[in-house]
Amino acid sequence: AFCRNTNGCFPTRLIFYRDGVSEGQFENVLVEELASIQRACTALRPDYEPAITYIVVQKRHHIRFRPMNPRQRNVDPGTVVDTHVTHPREFDFYLCSQEGIQGTSKPAHYHVLYDDSNWTSDALQRFTFFLCHAYMRCPRSVSYPAPTYYAHLAAFRARDWVSDLDKPGVLLKGGRFCVHESQITGMYYL
Numbered sequence: 064a065f066c067r068n069t070n071g072c073f074p075t076r077l078i079f080y081r082d083g084v085s086e087g088q089f090e091n092v093l094v095e096e097l098a099s100i101q102r103a104c105t106a107l108r109p110d111y112e113p114a115i116t117y118i119v120v121q122k123r124h125h126i127r128f129r130p131m132n133p134r135q136r137n138v139d140p141g142t143v144v145d146t147h148v149t150h151p152r153e154f155d156f157y158l159c160s161q162e163g164i165q166g167t168s169k170p171a172h173y174h175v176l177y178d179d180s181n182w183t184s185d186a187l188q189r190f191t192f193f194l195c196h197a198y199m200r201c202p203r204s205v206s207y208p209a210p211t212y213y214a215h216l217a218a219f220r221a222r223d224w225v226s227d228l229d230k231p232g233v234l235l236k237g238g239r240f241c242v243h244e245s246q247i248t249g250m251y252y253l
Contacts, residue, residue, distance in 0.1 A: 066107075073108065076180050078116045080194075080211045085121075086174075093117060093176045114180040116187070120207045121172040126157060137168040140204055143188045144170070154178065156188055160195035161206045171207045 084092050097117055104111045126148060130138050138159050145156035154175035159168050173191060194208035
């Protein structure tokens with residue numbers, strides 16, 4: 064559907080935000096998933112080799128930042144920390160993208176495991192921050208990029224569909240799930 068609506072053009076860059084990965088799993092996940100992504104691209108078209116950026120988002124950590132002004136309770140949304148508390152040789156950063164409504168804001172920790180798009184750190188951090196404003200269920204910025212939230216919702220929905228397959232009454236058409244025509248070509252917000 065994407066190719067049909069873009070006259071056969073494919074994206075030149077693919078950016079993945081991956082959640083639920085501990086630091087000990089970085090290498091295995093990167094090797095397996097990056098290879099799968101590259102195989103999927105060549106399956107679409109043998110000469111299709113987009114630039115890929117693969118980022119792991121971590122929310123479970125104990126890092127907090129305090130503003131310089133003691134009157135402020137939290138750092139401002141959009142605050143990025145990419146020195147001193149980050150890895151000395153790897154591309155990682157902390158981004159506090161949301162406003163602290165209650166308590167101390169908790170930044171997300173981003174690890175850029177692979178980047179052949181050659182993003183500058185400022186550009187990737189800004190892009191990531193902008194994606195935190197794209198979540199349709201919330202009128203403000205959220206703590207990590209909207210595609211990550213949507214991936215969670217899609218996974219929960221898929222789990223529910225798969226768990227119901229053995230029950231009578233599940234609608235299948237020719238062995239496939241029925242998808243409404245209006246959802247075939249665009250983003251489907253869950």
